[in-house]
Amino acid sequence: MKQDTIDAAAISAAPHTLSSHHVADIVELLNHKGLEEAVQFIDRLPDDWAVEIMDQPDFVWACEVMEELPAEKSAHLMEHMSSDRVADLLRWIPEPKRTELKDLLKPDTRTGIDRLLTYPHNSAGSIMTTEFVSVPADWTVEQTLTYLREVEASRETIYAIFLLDPGSKRLVNVVKLRALIIADPKASILSIAPTYAPITANALADREDVARMIAKYDLLAVPVVDTTGHIIGICTFDDMIDAMIDEQTEDVQRMGGMEHIHEPYMQIGFMEMIKKRGGWLCVLFLSEMLTTSAMQVFSDELEKAIVLALFIPLVMSSGGNSGSQATSLIIRALALQQVRLRDWFKVAMRELPTGIVLGAILGVIGIVRIALWQELGIFDYGEHWVLLSITIGVALIGIVTFGSLSGSMLPFILKRLGFDPATASAPFVATLVDVTGIVIYFSVAWLFLHGTIL
Amino acid sequence: MKQDTIDAAAISAAPHTLSSHHVADIVELLNHKGLEEAVQFIDRLPDDWAVEIMDQPDFVWACEVMEELPAEKSAHLMEHMSSDRVADLLRWIPEPKRTELKDLLKPDTRTGIDRLLTYPHNSAGSIMTTEFVSVPADWTVEQTLTYLREVEASRETIYAIFLLDPGSKRLVNVVKLRALIIADPKASILSIAPTYAPITANALADREDVARMIAKYDLLAVPVVDTTGHIIGICTFDDMIDAMIDEQTEDVQRMGGMEHIHEPYMQIGFMEMIKKRGGWLCVLFLSEMLTTSAMQVFSDELEKAIVLALFIPLVMSSGGNSGSQATSLIIRALALQQVRLRDWFKVAMRELPTGIVLGAILGVIGIVRIALWQELGIFDYGEHWVLLSITIGVALIGIVTFGSLSGSMLPFILKRLGFDPATASAPFVATLVDVTGIVIYFSVAWLFLHGTIL
Structure with missing residues (x-):
């Protein structure tokens, strides 16, 4: 929309001017440039901006930029990107580059991403993010709010807070941030949770089914649980909107009598x-x-x-x-x-x-x-x-x-x-x-x- | 999903058992019943539950229930339903019933709904809700949080807070609740707002375009502004997901060579x-x-x-x-x-x-x-x-x-x-x-x- 008012050269020269643009507009601009230009642009950016751009699912050159940048730089960006996005990108990066990049990641990051990579394409597990907020169900509202303030920056969403059984760590319930805001700080967090069982998805569920859950129950995020009832990630509404648009493209193309084409x-x-x-x-x-x-x-x-x-x-x-x-x-x-x-x-x-x-x-x-x-x-x-x-x-x-x-x-x-x-x-x-x-x-x-x- | 475990007769007899079910599941159950049963069910429910069910866009009998219930009861429910939903329902209720129902509404409610009804079908104006949170841009974080606690119950979302120019009341910026939670309570609310101009939609914009904005910018809600820059409503992400599903049905049916059919x-x-x-x-x-x-x-x-x-x-x-x-x-x-x-x-x-x-x-x-x-x-x-x-x-x-x-x-x-x-x-x-x-x-x-x- 506002892409024409963004001057790539000027931004490269003075990256701080970026903050007057929404990241989605910058991505749209980059998509219309060639690969070479996109790589140079990302390379020159401050890390936090590069991470934010690489994190956008609409950025079409992300895989290629990952491959073209020096491996150390790519790995550094990946450490700070959301894990579902990194797993998604790695899926499309050919060997031996993929292994080279993965080996440069910290062991913790690598384990998380490896797990995401084991889920089949288009399953809830493959698109979930592991950056969610969970707290013990015996905490108070005040404790939870204090914790939220600490971890906010590292979580994809804090609008849904997942309550875990203090002993077994199983998912017990979900509280919305808006309920937390109006609650008495001394109240137990469990006392403000809904009375019905939490809506959850299986890691192998089709992303279309998860999208349908989000739509049906008006959720901000669906928790993905394993067979033992432990939460292993969440699918957020914005990931689901992207998934829905993608599914729609697939359906229209199939209905037109052809195989699904991913690229624009x-x-x-x-x-x-x-x-x-x-x-x-x-x-x-x-x-x-x-x-x-x-x-x-x-x-x-x-x-x-x-x-x-x-x-x-x-x-x-x-x-x-x-x-x-x-x-x-x-x-x-x-x-x-x-x-x-x-x-x-x-x-x-x-x-x-x-x-x-x-x-x-x-x-x-x-x-x-x-x-x-x-x-x-x-x-x-x-x-x-x-x-x-x-x-x-x-x-x-x-x-x-x-x-x-x-x-x-x-x-x-x-x-x-x-x-x-x-x-x-x-x-x-x-x-x-x-x-x-x-x-x-x-x-x-x-x-x-x-x-x-x- | 869990519909089979809900017993309509038992619920009618003991409405408090409803709270162990998500409203979307109750709606799904009602959709599979006949109109008669749906009307009786809603009629017997406590008002707050009836309102919540009628507010669900997936509830297929809503129009008919509105027509069949005693007019006073319908009007009473409409007072407490979200205005975009009421406008949507009234659009499909034939005259003279429509005027009869509208005349029973409080003047304020009626004016708001009349305005929504003037926007063309499928425009941003016709699906927006007027229950949003706006505060003067010169407030502090603490003032805003206090205000949020007061009005939370009457707003469709409080995750996006719209900042208005204290003089002209024009939309200046948008703050996310998560930014508010982690901010210093003494800070000015404007100081924690993003540095780029807010993303807004025109009331006459096609809902498809608004859905695209939500997807592109990962928004929880898009503010709808009039030509003078005043915010007149918001389109929330869950309304947009419903709109996207509807548009998709329309597209698939059109592509199959037929007119769009609204009903299941x-x-x-x-x-x-x-x-x-x-x-x-x-x-x-x-x-x-x-x-x-x-x-x-x-x-x-x-x-x-x-x-x-x-x-x-x-x-x-x-x-x-x-x-x-x-x-x-x-x-x-x-x-x-x-x-x-x-x-x-x-x-x-x-x-x-x-x-x-x-x-x-x-x-x-x-x-x-x-x-x-x-x-x-x-x-x-x-x-x-x-x-x-x-x-x-x-x-x-x-x-x-x-x-x-x-x-x-x-x-x-x-x-x-x-x-x-x-x-x-x-x-x-x-x-x-x-x-x-x-x-x-x-x-x-x-x-x-x-x-x-x-």
């Missing part, structure tokens, strides 16, 4: 682009070849009634479109948990009448179109044009119904098999429906036109 | 469903009719070389698929502001070579397929099968390139015209590409097969 559009390498798009495109192409095979089966019919070919794209695309509608509805309903796996039959029973009605509407339009063109003399569909128009109408009902049904069931099937339902892209559904569409179309044609033009 | 899938009325899906389906169907018209133009060629018809679905769907990939990439890049309107030419210059390479890959596969089938004797494409396979290969390059180009440009055009780029659904792109695809296909065929089979 302008920074994707050409070969990377071809790979991510070409893979699915080839799979779809190979599947779509079945349409040719199907049509070959009906080539005799086609030869006799070439007029049937004219409507193939129209009839088939309608199946694909209705399927793509049903798929996107169900993908979203599943993601929001409005619909669960066990509801598949209820959904099918909704899609069946919907498909029939939608197909009938299109069918009527199709019949009117043929009648109009015929009567107005725009095109001659032959003497059996009435039968032909009925064929189109009935085929549309069949194909749109099949499209709605299979489009709505596909996300369920994918989810059941353990895939992300959003993989059910519009192109995927269209391909599925196309082949069946041809079979339905020619079968209906045979039914109505057998003995006349077929 | 299982609660959409049948006619509503037909309307929201049928509208776009008809538009797409009418546009796709151009494929029939295009094929009618080439019906002579088709008659001469019926073999050409066999590949129409294959060749056309490839154009639609590559277009849908390009569209979803650009929709996302635009939404994340990785790409701006002025970058359209740069994008076109990336998509052009991408399309050519992807088309060439599919082209080679297509040629191999025809050669294989011919040589293996699976199908006989005639004596000019080599020319035919070249036709398919070249047509694929043309169509995939055209698909990538037009798919990537469509979101730009929509955005330029003031529409949401996500309206560029996969079905929309496929339809656009289909018609041109037929023209390209038959033109290439004419070029290569003229004089042989054409």
